[in-house]
Amino acid sequence: MTTALYRRYRPQAFGEMIGQSQVTEPLMTALRSDRVGHAYLFSGPRGCGKTTSARILARCLNCAQGPTDTPCGECDSCVELGRGGGGSLDVVEIDAASHNGVDDARDLRERAIFAPARDRFKIFILDEAHMVTQQGFNALLKLVEEPPAHVKFIFATTEPEKVLGTIRSRTHHYPFRLVPPAAMLEYVQELCETEGVAVEAGVLPLVVRAGGGSPRDTLSLLDQLIAGSDRDADDRVLVNYERAVALLGYTHSELLDEVVDAFAALDGGGAFAAVDRVVQTGQDPRRFVDDLLERLRDLIVVAATGAGASAVLRGVPDDELERMARQATAFGVARLSRTADLVVAALDEMTGATSPRLQLELLVARVLTHAGVSQGVSPAAAPTHAAEHAAAPAAARTP
Ligand SMILES: [Zn+2]
Structure with a gap:
């Protein structure tokens, strides 16, 4: 011990x-x-x-x-x-x-x-x-x-x-104040090197996020991840992304990719299938929406900064940055920020909601219909507030 x-x-x-x-x-x-x-x-x-x-x-x-x-x-x-x-x-x-x-x-x-x-x-x-x-x-x-x-x-x-x-x-x-993410990330990276612990890409930003700016909480989480990690071929402790994301309760980046790609392509079937997987894996829908918002924010940063994104989104692996660049282009800045607004509103409504799953599905429907409206392919000719609300549940039932 x-x-x-x-x-x-x-x-x-x-x-x-x-x-x-x-x-x-x-x-x-x-x-x-x-x-x-x-x-x-x-x-x-x-x-x-x-x-x-x-x-x-x-x-x-x-x-x-x-x-x-x-x-x-x-x-x-x-x-x-x-x-x-x-x-x-x-x-x-x-x-x-x-x-x-x-x-x-x-x-x-x-x-x-x-x-x-x-x-x-x-x-x-x-x-x-x-x-x-x-x-x-x-x-x-x-x-x-x-x-x-x-x-x-x-x-x-x-x-x-x-x-x-x-x-x-x-x-x-x-x-005193909470430690900013960039400083904390740098610190845990150095610490892992000192400890001779290998960490898969994407793990440390999650640890930093979960630690909420407290060095004590961040190191406790890292400690727990290291304790539950196997050794790799070189006999080094290797902290695995799958385990980290599961233990910390965050959404796997592949699942976020799926949802975001489906949104970008206006693929209702794909979006609802991904949401179903969130629910089936027992993940808290609110946490998922929170992660989705975080991803949209990252995409907005990528759209706004282009090649300079890695300086703002520290710790994000290069292949993920490339993927996000493609997603940001597919969305376009205007639709990204509109979608983020919808997600923020849903997050507010989900507090204490009796059926978070339903709220999540309504959100998907809204994101898809709003995109449709803006591109002129919506069945709703006049996008009044009432029409949106009437359209959303109908869409939610047809995954
Ligand atoms: Zn002394």
């Missing part, structure tokens, strides 16, 4: 963080120029590095060579606060979700009086800080306002607005 990727690759210095330069750069500058505050508030979505950064900041502050923007990695404090370390006596991590009351705050106040056991500062990291009660915050207020010189606070929270205003105003507030 190996250690989870997320733990093994947990950053130990600000320079190793990805996608948070808006936070790491000013923090490193403050550390370098000795303008460190006494209380920090790290806010942002879950799994994007707040607690990790709090530990790194503690490591920077308490490094024997510090305070420094780059911890030495060798002193006792650095080792203890590093990846394999067991934690330092002078860095206290408190999970505010379970220690949120007045008594906990008083307890913390008492501990703050004592000088650090060995290092420069006594550092309190309060995770889930929004869970601290009003009374708890009030009990902390004086300490955060005028802390002893040896005390530092780092509050980490997903909901900064729930942190008592008078506390918040005493902190330096650093907002």
Whole structure:
């Protein structure tokens, strides 16, 4: 059993963080120029590095060579606060979700009086800080306002607005954000190389998409895919596209090709057959429509940028780009964007719909009839709103 990727690759210095330069750069500058505050508030979505950064900041502050923007990695404090370390006596991590009351705050106040056991500062990291009660915050207020010189606070929270205003105003507030897909993709590509793991084309963009911008979630998914992968002829772990797409619940690109080709060719039989396969394979129709929208967006990008598409659609294999270029040409830009509008509307309607399958089939009918109308081959002479709605279910019954 190996250690989870997320733990093994947990950053130990600000320079190793990805996608948070808006936070790491000013923090490193403050550390370098000795303008460190006494209380920090790290806010942002879950799994994007707040607690990790709090530990790194503690490591920077308490490094024997510090305070420094780059911890030495060798002193006792650095080792203890590093990846394999067991934690330092002078860095206290408190999970505010379970220690949120007045008594906990008083307890913390008492501990703050004592000088650090060995290092420069006594550092309190309060995770889930929004869970601290009003009374708890009030009990902390004086300490955060005028802390002893040896005390530092780092509050980490997903909901900064729930942190008592008078506390918040005493902190330096650093907002973390989700990691953009391009940076994340580059990161997981490098990581797979380092790990000696081979990955089939198209897998990593799916992993990045499923991870939703959180390094923790992204690495957990990658971990799971690697664990479930066989070795190839060269005895390298090979993450297979079929398995990845099935495990992550996305639509196989071949199925998307089928639907899009059928739409482009106004092939009702082909489109409904493909949709039937979505339903028969047990896939969530809403997820499929979401994937279809993503594909249409990609096609719009391809239509608009031509040969430059690969710079925008990072991680898409060349043969798929060629296929998409053909599809974009077959559709034409105007029809692509009209179809995307229909898909967006269907996606909205599918929320909580009693029969998502029916909604999906109606969508197919609408896409086909709207294309027909625009090309003047529709049986409906006057495309009024009512006529469209009347025509759609009829078409849906004739796959
Ligand atoms: Zn050190």
